[in-house]
Amino acid sequence: MPTTELATLPDWLEVHRRERPDAVAISGDGADVSYAELADDVARLAAGLAASGIGKNDVVAAQLPNGRxxxxxxxxxxxxxxIFQTLHMPYRSKELRYLIGHAGAKAVFALAAAGGASPASDILALKAELPTLEHVVGVGGAVDGTLSYAALLRSEPLRVETAAGxxxxxxxxxTSGTTAEPKGVPHSARAFLGNAFRSVAELEIGPDSRVLSVAALSHLYGLFTVHLALAAGATITLLPAFQPASFAQDLEALAPTHVFAAPAHFAPLVAESALTEAHLRSVEVLCLSGTTVPPPLAAAVDALLDDGAVIQLWGMSELQAGTFGRPQDPLETRIATAxxxxxxxxxxxxxxxxxxxxxxxxxxxxxxGPSVFAGYLNNPAETERAFxxxxxxxxxxxxxxxxxxxxTLTGRTKELINRGGVKYNPVEVELIAITHQAVLHCAVVAYPDAVLGERACLCVEARPGQAITLDDIRTLLEARGVAKYKWPERLEILPNLPMTPTRKVMRGALAAMLITPKTQQG
Incomplete structure (x- = not known):
């Protein structure tokens, strides 16, 4: 029996456990895991959580990498x-205190150790400030005061009817909070699973597909790939951590058929000619999303696909996938539109x-549409403004x-530069600046000005060993016929642009940096 549109995650998992028990459900994080094995793990963990007092409508958060x-x-x-709440791996006490508290999480999964720290211990230290938090589940090792993930997995399996509809x-x-405090976005299975179910055929995902998210699964874009794989009974292919130095080799070794990534994941490889056809031999569909995709980058990656296609996708935490390219679309639309x-x-x-x-x-x-959320969590004012x-x-x-x-996405309403009452979209400038040989990543951000209200600063992460000046950028813009009022009036060269876990530039953080910058001006 195939999966159906009107279903829950447990419904889909049960279909695959019953109909295709030996098919690979998870690959890439150690040994392959069959659908039968995954269903058993889920039943045991659910039993352990239930015995710890977790039940229907409780919020369970997870700060975990892309893993089993x-x-x-x-x-x-x-x-x-x-209710599952995702927490991005880079978050620390300030962000976690707000997000866990706002959602009212009763339990949190976190790593026992990571990068010389103990995320599970750090969250446990916040417990006194979070009245709803009862349990921290330590994953990957023992942490005093936490529940052991390994021990929970040894519980007797819980086989019950789906507890929710x-x-x-x-x-x-x-929401990512690139310019404001994050807002909670609740979703039903009907909304998101229906959206994924209706998308699998158009993305050419089937039971034999291997679906890889380079983006964090804690983000909507990454979680969408889990929904897609489960809708089709495909393999969830995992890359626990994105490492630029080994990314090309990781792609070749994991052999995914469908890759979902951000432009920033591929830009350095293309710039250094470090990506080859061999690295992408298995890929049938490669989706770039999360921020503006430079058409030359999309075209360069597409040219390396033997028998595959680069597409783009537009989505939000509020609705999952709103648009996406189809693999059979013409090249010019696949590289230049969402x-x-x-x-x-x-x-x-x-x-x-x-x-x-x-x-x-x-x-x-x-x-x-049916995947659009109904309103922000405990935030009626923002909900009213949003619709x-x-x-x-x-x-x-x-x-x-x-x-x-x-x-075709052209920018954000909040990112418009208002120079003396004349508004313009900075994405136009960014798409030209990124073509300069010295520019790896860039963003145009407004900074306050006593006379004009706002002026524009171009923030650049340069390629290794490359130099760039404000005059270089202005010469490039002049050659492209861009009106002078759109030219940036300052240049910030930064070691790294601040980015979200999905490699989206954090413009709010850049704007804060411009208060006391070391800049080139003119």
């Missing part, structure tokens, strides 16, 4: 009808006048849609 434990904890939480909340994500709407999703572009914009005209992207009176979600993205329905 993450997937098992996710599915065991769902088996109990509890498709309309119950099973997941709470948090594709067409996902099944049953609707889009519109709204001009500054409030009217729906015609094809090809830029405006704010609004979306509605139009007629029920469309205001994405905050600037975009245009062509006559054929292909979406």
């Amino acid at each position: 434990a993450f997937v098992t904890a996710f599915l065991a939480t769902a088996a109990l009808g509890a 498709p309309d119950d909340t099973y997941l709470v994500l948090y 594709g067409r709407v996902s099944p049953r999703t609707e889009l519109r572009i709204v001009a500054e006048t409030g009217e729906t914009a015609p094809a090809g005209v830029e405006g704010e992207l609004e979306v509605r 139009t009176p007629d029920g469309w979600f205001r994405s905050g993205d600037l975009a245009r849609i062509d006559q054929a329905g292909y979406l």
Whole structure:
């Protein structure tokens, strides 16, 4: 029996356990794990959690890397009808205190040791400040005061009917907080699993596919790949940690058919000509998403695929996959657009006048459909601001849609530069600046000015051994015919641009750095 659209994660897992027990469910984090073995692990962990007092509607958080434990904890939480909360690996006490407290998590999975620290111990130290937190589960070793993940996995399996239905909340994500405090985004299985179920065929994912997320599974983009794999009965292929030096070799060794990554994962390899056809021999579909994708980068990676295709995707924590390219789309649309709407999703572009914009005209992207969330967690004011009176979600993205329905993202409404009352989109400048041979990553950020209100600073992470000046960038912009009011008036050269776990530039952090910068100005 195949999976169905109106289902829960435990329903899907049971289908694969019963129909394809020996098929590989997880690969890449040590030994391969069959669907029968995964189902057994999930039943045992669920039993251990239930014995510890975890039940329906409790929030269970996880700060874990892309590994078998993450997937098992996710599915065991769902088996109990509890709500899974993801926490990104780089987060420390400040972020964790807010996120665990805001969601009201009752238990948290965390590594016993990582990078010379003990995340499980660090979260345990916050327990007195978090009234809902009862348990910390240490993964990968013993930590005094925590439950042992290994011991929980030795529990007698819990075989019960699914504790929650498709309309119950099973997941709470948090927005990335690149410019503001993260907001909680609850979702039902009907919303997100339905979105994934309807997408697998169009992404050409089947039972024999090996789906790899280079992005953290703790982020919506990474979690979407788990949903896709489970919808199809495919293999969840794991890369526990992204290491730039070994990434090309990791791709070759893991042999994924479908890769979901950010542009920043591939940009250094392409720049150094370190990526070859051999590294990507197994790849059928390679999706780039998370931030603006430079078309030359997408084209360069696509040219290395023997019999595959680069596509792009637009999604948000509030709706999962809103648009994506199809592998059979023309090359020019795959490398330059975020594709067409996902099944049953609707889009519109709204001009500054409030009217729906015609094809090809830029405006704010609004979306509605069955995967769109109902409202932010305990935040009615932000929920009210997020939706139009007629029920469309205001994405905050600037975009245009062509006559054929292909979406091109052009920026964020909050990222517009307002120079003396004249607003412009900095992405245009970024896409030109990134073509300079010395620029590895870049972002244009506003900084305050007493006369004009705002001016623009170009923040650059340079390629090793390369130098760049503000005049170099201005010469490049002049050659491309860019109006002078859009030219950056400062240049910051940074060792690394601050990025989220999904390799999206944290513009708020950059803006804070500009308060007392060491810059080139002119």
